Amino acid sequence: MEIIETERLVLRRPRAGDAQAIFTRYASDPEVTRYMAWPTSRSLDVTVAFVRFCDALWTRWPHAGPMLVFARDGVTLLGGAGIVNDDAVKAQAGYILARDAWGRGYATEALLASVEAARAAGLRRLEASVHVDHAASCHVLEKAGFVREGVRAGRPTDFPNLPPAATRDAAIYALTL
Numbered sequence: 001m002e003i004i005e006t007e008r009l010v011l012r013r014p015r016a017g018d019a020q021a022i023f024t025r026y027a028s029d030p031e032v033t034r035y036m037a038w039p040t041s042r043s044l045d046v047t048v049a050f051v052r053f054c055d056a057l058w059t060r061w062p063h064a065g066p067m068l069v070f071a072r073d074g075v076t077l078l079g080g081a082g083i084v085n086d087d088a089v090k091a092q093a094g095y096i097l098a099r100d101a102w103g104r105g106y107a108t109e110a111l112l113a114s115v116e117a118a119r120a121a122g123l124r125r126l127e128a129s130v131h132v133d134h135a136a137s138c139h140v141l142e143k144a145g146f147v148r149e150g151v152r153a154g155r156p157t158d159f160p161n162l163p164p165a166a167t168r169d170a171a172i173y174a175l176t177l
Contacts, residue, residue: 063121
Protein backbone atom coordinates (compact mmCIF):
# COMPACT_ATOMS: atom_id res chain seq x y z
CA MET A 1 0.00 0.00 0.00
CA GLU A 2 2.64 2.51 -1.05
CA ILE A 3 -0.06 4.70 -2.64
CA ILE A 4 -3.49 5.35 -1.15
CA GLU A 5 -6.15 7.51 -2.77
CA THR A 6 -9.04 9.06 -0.88
CA GLU A 7 -11.77 11.40 -2.05
CA ARG A 8 -9.51 14.47 -1.81
CA LEU A 9 -6.01 13.14 -1.13
CA VAL A 10 -3.22 10.96 -2.45
CA LEU A 11 -0.92 9.43 0.16
CA ARG A 12 2.33 7.85 -0.96
CA ARG A 13 5.62 6.61 0.37
CA PRO A 14 8.26 9.38 0.57
CA ARG A 15 10.99 9.45 -2.09
CA ALA A 16 14.49 10.95 -1.93
CA GLY A 17 13.40 13.76 -4.24
CA ASP A 18 10.69 14.85 -1.78
CA ALA A 19 13.09 16.17 0.88
CA GLN A 20 13.12 19.79 -0.32
CA ALA A 21 9.32 19.99 -0.47
CA ILE A 22 8.96 18.37 2.98
CA PHE A 23 11.48 20.82 4.44
CA THR A 24 9.87 23.85 2.81
CA ARG A 25 6.20 22.96 3.32
CA TYR A 26 6.17 21.85 6.94
CA ALA A 27 9.27 20.35 8.57
CA SER A 28 11.05 23.70 8.98
CA ASP A 29 7.99 25.64 10.17
CA PRO A 30 8.16 26.18 13.97
CA GLU A 31 4.40 26.72 14.24
CA VAL A 32 3.60 23.50 12.36
CA THR A 33 6.12 21.43 14.34
CA ARG A 34 5.33 23.01 17.71
CA TYR A 35 3.66 19.91 19.16
CA MET A 36 5.64 17.29 17.25
CA ALA A 37 7.79 14.66 18.98
CA TRP A 38 10.79 15.61 16.81
CA PRO A 39 12.68 18.88 16.51
CA THR A 40 11.88 21.41 13.83
CA SER A 41 14.19 20.77 10.87
CA ARG A 42 16.94 23.37 10.80
CA SER A 43 18.50 22.17 7.55
CA LEU A 44 17.65 20.20 4.45
CA ASP A 45 20.14 17.52 5.58
CA VAL A 46 17.89 16.72 8.56
CA THR A 47 14.95 16.22 6.21
CA VAL A 48 17.02 14.04 3.87
CA ALA A 49 17.86 11.89 6.91
CA PHE A 50 14.14 11.67 7.69
CA VAL A 51 13.40 10.34 4.19
CA ARG A 52 16.14 7.72 4.66
CA PHE A 53 14.57 6.80 8.00
CA CYS A 54 11.23 6.33 6.22
CA ASP A 55 12.91 4.04 3.68
CA ALA A 56 14.31 1.93 6.51
CA LEU A 57 10.86 1.65 8.10
CA TRP A 58 9.28 0.62 4.80
CA THR A 59 12.03 -1.98 4.34
CA ARG A 60 11.40 -3.46 7.77
CA TRP A 61 7.58 -3.26 7.61
CA PRO A 62 6.71 -3.30 3.87
CA HIS A 63 2.90 -3.17 4.15
CA ALA A 64 2.44 0.30 5.65
CA GLY A 65 4.53 3.17 6.96
CA PRO A 66 5.11 6.93 6.86
CA MET A 67 3.49 8.60 3.87
CA LEU A 68 3.31 12.02 2.33
CA VAL A 69 -0.10 13.61 1.90
CA PHE A 70 -0.80 15.34 -1.40
CA ALA A 71 -3.84 17.10 -2.79
CA ARG A 72 -5.74 14.97 -5.29
CA ASP A 73 -3.64 16.49 -8.08
CA GLY A 74 -0.72 14.42 -6.74
CA VAL A 75 1.55 17.47 -6.90
CA THR A 76 0.62 19.80 -4.04
CA LEU A 77 2.25 18.51 -0.85
CA LEU A 78 -0.02 19.08 2.13
CA GLY A 79 1.85 17.15 4.83
CA GLY A 80 2.53 13.68 6.12
CA ALA A 81 0.65 10.85 7.80
CA GLY A 82 0.98 7.17 8.41
CA ILE A 83 2.13 4.61 10.90
CA VAL A 84 5.34 3.36 12.44
CA ASN A 85 5.23 -0.25 13.61
CA ASP A 86 6.19 -1.12 17.17
CA ASP A 87 5.87 -4.79 16.24
CA ALA A 88 3.79 -6.99 13.92
CA VAL A 89 0.48 -6.13 15.62
CA LYS A 90 0.86 -2.61 17.05
CA ALA A 91 1.91 0.72 15.53
CA GLN A 92 2.03 4.42 16.28
CA ALA A 93 -0.14 6.68 14.11
CA GLY A 94 0.63 10.28 13.29
CA TYR A 95 0.04 13.17 10.94
CA ILE A 96 1.27 16.68 10.22
CA LEU A 97 -0.03 19.30 7.81
CA ALA A 98 1.38 22.52 6.40
CA ARG A 99 -0.35 25.60 7.83
CA ASP A 100 -2.33 26.37 4.69
CA ALA A 101 -3.88 22.88 4.88
CA TRP A 102 -5.21 23.28 8.44
CA GLY A 103 -8.93 23.31 9.19
CA ARG A 104 -10.09 21.50 6.04
CA GLY A 105 -10.50 17.96 7.36
CA TYR A 106 -7.37 16.68 5.62
CA ALA A 107 -5.82 15.37 8.85
CA THR A 108 -8.86 13.22 9.61
CA GLU A 109 -9.05 11.98 6.03
CA ALA A 110 -5.33 11.10 5.99
CA LEU A 111 -5.54 9.44 9.42
CA LEU A 112 -8.52 7.33 8.33
CA ALA A 113 -6.54 6.24 5.25
CA SER A 114 -3.66 5.28 7.56
CA VAL A 115 -6.05 3.28 9.72
CA GLU A 116 -7.25 1.33 6.67
CA ALA A 117 -3.64 0.68 5.61
CA ALA A 118 -2.86 -0.59 9.11
CA ARG A 119 -5.91 -2.84 9.07
CA ALA A 120 -4.90 -4.22 5.64
CA ALA A 121 -1.38 -4.84 6.99
CA GLY A 122 -2.84 -7.03 9.74
CA LEU A 123 -2.19 -4.69 12.64
CA ARG A 124 -4.48 -5.02 15.64
CA ARG A 125 -3.87 -1.79 17.55
CA LEU A 126 -2.90 1.79 16.73
CA GLU A 127 -1.74 4.26 19.32
CA ALA A 128 -1.12 7.99 19.19
CA SER A 129 0.16 10.46 21.73
CA VAL A 130 -0.64 14.14 21.49
CA HIS A 131 0.22 17.12 23.66
CA VAL A 132 -2.59 17.67 26.17
CA ASP A 133 -3.03 21.28 24.97
CA HIS A 134 -3.31 20.39 21.27
CA ALA A 135 -7.11 20.34 21.11
CA ALA A 136 -7.28 20.22 17.30
CA SER A 137 -5.19 17.05 17.17
CA CYS A 138 -7.20 15.44 19.97
CA HIS A 139 -10.34 16.21 17.94
CA VAL A 140 -8.85 14.60 14.79
CA LEU A 141 -8.05 11.41 16.69
CA GLU A 142 -11.52 11.25 18.20
CA LYS A 143 -13.21 11.81 14.82
CA ALA A 144 -11.16 8.89 13.48
CA GLY A 145 -12.44 6.61 16.25
CA PHE A 146 -9.47 6.71 18.62
CA VAL A 147 -10.29 6.60 22.34
CA ARG A 148 -8.39 8.57 24.94
CA GLU A 149 -6.91 6.09 27.40
CA GLY A 150 -5.23 8.54 29.74
CA VAL A 151 -2.42 11.03 30.19
CA ARG A 152 1.28 10.23 30.41
CA ALA A 153 3.43 12.55 32.48
CA GLY A 154 5.82 14.39 30.24
CA ARG A 155 9.54 13.77 30.02
CA PRO A 156 12.10 16.48 29.27
CA THR A 157 12.64 15.08 25.75
CA ASP A 158 8.93 15.05 24.86
CA PHE A 159 7.77 17.83 22.54
CA PRO A 160 11.24 19.35 21.97
CA ASN A 161 9.88 22.45 20.19
CA LEU A 162 8.09 23.81 23.24
CA PRO A 163 9.66 26.34 25.63
CA PRO A 164 11.41 24.88 28.70
CA ALA A 165 8.65 25.81 31.16
CA ALA A 166 5.84 24.25 29.09
CA THR A 167 4.14 21.05 30.18
CA ARG A 168 5.25 17.93 28.33
CA ASP A 169 2.21 15.82 29.27
CA ALA A 170 0.73 13.68 26.50
CA ALA A 171 -2.77 12.39 26.02
CA ILE A 172 -2.62 8.75 24.96
CA TYR A 173 -5.13 7.55 22.36
CA ALA A 174 -5.71 4.07 20.94
CA LEU A 175 -7.79 2.30 18.33
CA THR A 176 -8.36 -1.44 18.23
CA LEU A 177 -8.57 -2.69 14.66
